[in-house]
Amino acid sequence: MNNKLESIARKITAILFAQQSLASAGFIAAATLNSIVGKELSQHANWAGVPTAVYLLAGAFSAYMWGYVYDAIGRRNGLTTGLTTGVIGSCVTFYSIAVHSFPIFLGGMVLMGIANSAVTLGRFAAAEVNKPEHRGQAISNVVIGGTVGSVIGPFVAGPAGSLVGSWGIDELAGAYLVAAILFAIGAMVVFSGLRPDPREIGKQIAEQFPETLVTHTHERGLFEIFRQPAALVALLAMVLGQMVMVLVMVITSLHMREHDHGLTDISAVIASHTFGMYAFSIISGRLADKWGRGTVILIGSSTLIVACIAATISPDVLPLGVALFLLGLGWNFCFVAGSALLADQLSPAERARTQGFNDLLVGLASALGSLESGFIFASLGYNMMAYVSAAVALIPFAVVLLWMIRKPASPKPVL
Numbered sequence: 001m002n003n004k005l006e007s008i009a010r011k012i013t014a015i016l017f018a019q020q021s022l023a024s025a026g027f028i029a030a031a032t033l034n035s036i037v038g039k040e041l042s043q044h045a046n047w048a049g050v051p052t053a054v055y056l057l058a059g060a061f062s063a064y065m066w067g068y069v070y071d072a073i074g075r076r077n078g079l080t081t082g083l084t085t086g087v088i089g090s091c092v093t094f095y096s097i098a099v100h101s102f103p104i105f106l107g108g109m110v111l112m113g114i115a116n117s118a119v120t121l122g123r124f125a126a127a128e129v130n131k132p133e134h135r136g137q138a139i140s141n142v143v144i145g146g147t148v149g150s151v152i153g154p155f156v157a158g159p160a161g162s163l164v165g166s167w168g169i170d171e172l173a174g175a176y177l178v179a180a181i182l183f184a185i186g187a188m189v190v191f192s193g194l195r196p197d198p199r200e201i202g203k204q205i206a207e208q209f210p211e212t213l214v215t216h217t218h219e220r221g222l223f224e225i226f227r228q229p230a231a232l233v234a235l236l237a238m239v240l241g242q243m244v245m246v247l248v249m250v251i252t253s254l255h256m257r258e259h260d261h262g263l264t265d266i267s268a269v270i271a272s273h274t275f276g277m278y279a280f281s282i283i284s285g286r287l288a289d290k291w292g293r294g295t296v297i298l299i300g301s302s303t304l305i306v307a308c309i310a311a312t313i314s315p316d317v318l319p320l321g322v323a324l325f326l327l328g329l330g331w332n333f334c335f336v337a338g339s340a341l342l343a344d345q346l347s348p349a350e351r352a353r354t355q356g357f358n359d360l361l362v363g364l365a366s367a368l369g370s371l372e373s374g375f376i377f378a379s380l381g382y383n384m385m386a387y388v389s390a391a392v393a394l395i396p397f398a399v400v401l402l403w404m405i406r407k408p409a410s411p412k413p414v415l
Contacts, residue, residue, distance in 0.1 A: 005208070008201055009129040009138070015193040016126050016142045022186035023083060023119040024149025026090065026179035028274075029157045030112065031055075033175050037093075040172065041102035051109045053367060058113030059120075060363025066118045067356020075125040075352075076194040082118020083187035085111055090180035097173040108176075115183065117359060124355045125194075127343040128202035133289055136296075136340040140285025143336060146278035150271070199348075206348050219349050222357055233403045234342035235358055237297045237396045239365045241334030244304050246369030247376075247389040248311055248327055249273055252320065255382040259315040272321040276328025284336040293341035294404040300333025301397035308390035312383040334396065 031052070038051040070078040089111025096104035126138040160174030225231050249270075256266050288296045307326035313319045346354055376385040 005129075005201065005205065008196065012129050012194060012198050012201065013126045013138050013141050015189060016122055017145045018193075019079065019083065019122065019186040019190050020119065020142050020145030021148035021152075022182045022189065023086065023116075024146045025152035025156070026086065026149075026182035026186075027112070027116055027119075028149050028153030029160075029175040029182075030090070030093070030179045031153075033157065033172055034109070037097060037105060037172050038102075040170075041096070041100060041105050047102075051106060053370060054106050055109045055113040055116070056363060056367040056370060058110040059117040060113075060360055060367055062114040063117040063121060063359035063363055064353070064356045066121050066359075067353035069118075070121065070199070070352040070356070074197040074199050075122070076190060076197045079118060079122050079125075079194065080187050080191045082115050082122075083183045083190060085118070086115030086183035087180050087187065089113075089115055090176045090183060094173050094176040094180065097170050097176065100170075112179075117363060119186075121352075121356060121359055123339060124343060124351065125198040127340065128348070128351060129198050129205065131205065132344050135343050136288030136293070136336060137282070137285040139339050139343075140281040140283075140288075140336045143285075143332070144278055144281035147275070147281070150274040150278060199352075202348050202351070219347070222354060225345065225350065225354055228345060229403050229407065230341060231345045233294070233297070233396075233400050234338045234345070235361065236399050237300070237334045237338035237341070238358065239361045240392055240396045241300060241304060241331050241338070242362050243365040243369040244308065244389045244393045245277075245327055245331040246366050247373045247392070248308060248386055249324065250370050251373040251377045251382065251385060252311070252324060254377070256315065256317075256320065261315075261317065265317045269317060269321045269324050273324035273328045276325040277332055278328075280329055281332055281336060284333045285340070287333075288337040288340050293337045293344070294400050296333050296337035297341070297400045298397060298404075300330045300335075300337065301393050301400065303330030303333060304393035305390045305397065306330075308386045308393060311386045315382075330393075 034051045034055070038047055042050070066078060066082065069081065073081070089108045091108075092111060093105055093108030096102070096108055123139050123142045126142045127135040130138040156178050157175040160178045161171030162174070164174040164177060165171040226235060252269065252273075253266050256269065284296060284300075287299075303326050307323050307330055310323035310326060311320060313323070342355065342358060343351070373385060376388060380388075
């Protein structure tokens with residue numbers, strides 16, 4: 001890459017990091033209260049998890065659509081549209097709390113889920129403006145924005161609640177007002193700063209470095225793409241890594257509550273998990289570029305297995321905090337390396353829609369993991385749920401190990 005393209009790639013990655021930080025802060029601020037708002041508005045404790053399920057499903061089913069939107073109007077316009085959808089969704093949820101309407105709140109959750117899938121898909125825009133040997137680092141530089149969000153989000157929810165409370169509105173609405181503001185700022189950052197469009201830079205890089213380009217005599221369909229071993233490995237790493245992470249994470253708060261832990265202890269354990277998910281992104285990306293995608297996925301799968309088993313050792317804060325930290329770290333390694341591996345397998349024309357389909361399956365894995373965790377926990381207990389999760393984590397470990405043993409020698413070590 002010449003100096004001009006390298007400078008543009010750095011700028012685009014920085015803009016994507018900024019929007020990821022702003023958007024994740026908005027989503028996390030809202031997610032902190034979703035279950036509480038669900039119970040308050042529905043007047044039924046068993047409906048508390050419905051808003052999050054609606055949010056996850058909306059994000060999953062819209063991810064594939066965003067792939068086509070990104071191809072049709074570009075990455076910049078697509079991300080701006082997604083963040084604007086988040087602004088509207090946050091305003092709807094704010095209004096629903098003010099008028100105490102559960103159906104309207106669920107409608108806002110749908111819009112926020114749709115927005116989240118657009119933001120998450122943006123990580124691939126960083127990959128396409130970089131050469132293959134730098135894609136892992138580029139993706140991780142965007143994903144690490146979640147660390148900023150995990151700190152800012154919960155921190156601003158309290159003061160925002162006090163502010164809207166002084167207006168005579170339920171203080172629970174404050175977090176959704178903050179989310180709307182953060183999404184609006186993110187949309188302005190992307191619209192003004194994401195120039196030129198990453199799609200166009202990706203095409204220029206492909207023309208300059210044809211040896212790095214995946215070429216075919218025709219544009220492949222999804223089934224043909226995911227029949228390729230490397231693409232299938234990437235898909236399984238992200239989908240099953242996500243499912244394992246959600247299975248354990250979602251139910252740990254309830255598990256701790258049943259062992260008489262207070263909200264402070266529960267928050268500390270979840271914070272350690274969030275820290276593991278995002279803070280080491282910059283390391284996982286560099287390792288994926290240096291050691292290879294498959295090696296990092298193996299490390300991630302192994303870490304997930306260890307985390308699941310460690311979660312059964314004790315219900316005390318420290319052991320659970322360590323286990324949940326490892327759970328987040330394992331997910332990060334699978335997610336970043338899997339994203340980079342998938343990006344390596346696609347031509348420019350195949351990227352957005354294939355990556356959108358991948359994120360559709362990742363979103364469905366989140367929703368399925370969330371639902372399964374409750375059923376397994378209720379019928380078999382927390383420890384058995386963790387063992388089931390460890391068994392699921394063995395699948396990507398075995399698949400990637402088999403793929404690495406069987407794949408032919410390649411001059412591209414990053415694959």
